[in-house]
Amino acid sequence: MNPSEKSWARLLAAARRAPPPAADEAAPFGFATRVAALAFSAPASSPSIFGRLALRAAAVAALLALAAVAANYTAIRGAFDDTSPGQATDDPVSEVVDLGS
Amino acid sequence: MPDDEPFDLAGCLDRVRKRDQMAARELVEHLHPLVIRIVRSHLPRRVAEEDLAQDIFLKMFTRLDQYKGEVPFTHWVSRIAVTTCIDQLRAQKRRPELRWADLSETETQVLDSVITNENDVSPDDAVAAKELIHKLLDLLKPEDRLVIQYLDLEQKSIAEISELTGWNPTLVKVRAFRARRKLQRHYHELIERERT
Numbered sequence: 001m002n003p004s005e006k007s008w009a010r011l012l013a014a015a016r017r018a019p020p021p022a023a024d025e026a027a028p029f030g031f032a033t034r035v036a037a038l039a040f041s042a043p044a045s046s047p048s049i050f051g052r053l054a055l056r057a058a059a060v061a062a063l064l065a066l067a068a069v070a071a072n073y074t075a076i077r078g079a080f081d082d083t084s085p086g087q088a089t090d091d092p093v094s095e096v097v098d099l100g101s
Numbered sequence: 102m103p104d105d106e107p108f109d110l111a112g113c114l115d116r117v118r119k120r121d122q123m124a125a126r127e128l129v130e131h132l133h134p135l136v137i138r139i140v141r142s143h144l145p146r147r148v149a150e151e152d153l154a155q156d157i158f159l160k161m162f163t164r165l166d167q168y169k170g171e172v173p174f175t176h177w178v179s180r181i182a183v184t185t186c187i188d189q190l191r192a193q194k195r196r197p198e199l200r201w202a203d204l205s206e207t208e209t210q211v212l213d214s215v216i217t218n219e220n221d222v223s224p225d226d227a228v229a230a231k232e233l234i235h236k237l238l239d240l241l242k243p244e245d246r247l248v249i250q251y252l253d254l255e256q257k258s259i260a261e262i263s264e265l266t267g268w269n270p271t272l273v274k275v276r277a278f279r280a281r282r283k284l285q286r287h288y289h290e291l292i293e294r295e296r297t
Contacts, residue, residue: 014230035125038159
């Protein structure tokens with residue numbers, strides 16, 4: 001143990017002999033009443049009104065999206081299946097490329 | 102409530118969960134000694150102990166639904182107390198360094214005495230020695246400070262610190278090792294500054 005460690009150990013030993021700062025550990029008069037009143041002044045923990053409304057809105061939006069897809073299913077499917085050759089000629093670039101070749 | 106009757110913690114908690122204000126008061130009075138001991142040993146500068154204790158109790162009531170009984174209730178509360186103290190210590194600026202000029206006359210005498218004399222410091226100077234160590238602890242991070250406080254000043258075991266803080270024993274040992282090394286460095290620097 002070097003001198004610095006030895007002196008540190010002596011300092012620690014001295015500090016341990018210090019009396020505890022305050023003996024009275026009981027709650028001060030009125031403290032418990034005040035804390036209990038403050039604790040119950042806030043509403044019980046439950047989801048906020050905004051949170052509950054947001055959840056409902058998200059559920060309704062999801063249902064509406066599904067209903068919209070179901071109602072337009074034929075049209076959507078038709079759009080993907082429609083691969084008529086005339087579509088290719090709508091593209092002016094491809095027309096120019098075709099002419100050049 | 103008579104003092105000789107054992108405190109029915111489980112019953113009291115049930116009543117508090119049903120928002121019984123009287124039960125909440127009884128719970129605060131029952132736990133106050135435990136909480137105030139933690140607050141007093143880690144009290145940040147310029148923070149009133151009653152304010153800090155109140156914060157701890159309010160957190161306890163807010164989080165009561167999260168208590169599942171996996172650890173004793175007193176351990177759960179002491180973890181809230183320790184975490185709240187650490188948060189408060191983190192909020193206050195750490196002391197950048199400690200110089201001899203920052204020490205009181207008695208602290209300087211105590212330091213001189215431990216450096217030069219082989220004899221122990223007189224019991225009258227114990228408070229000054231403790232103050233001096235607290236000034237050195239102010240140089241550390243809150244978690245390091247807490248582990249030194251428990252381990253070297255209060256001489257608690259690793260298992261006890263683990264229960265109080267919720268840190269696993271390995272983490273406590275690692276933190277203690279690093280914190281002691283940092284504290285030794287600060288102490289050495291303080292002594293060297295005096296010599297130069």
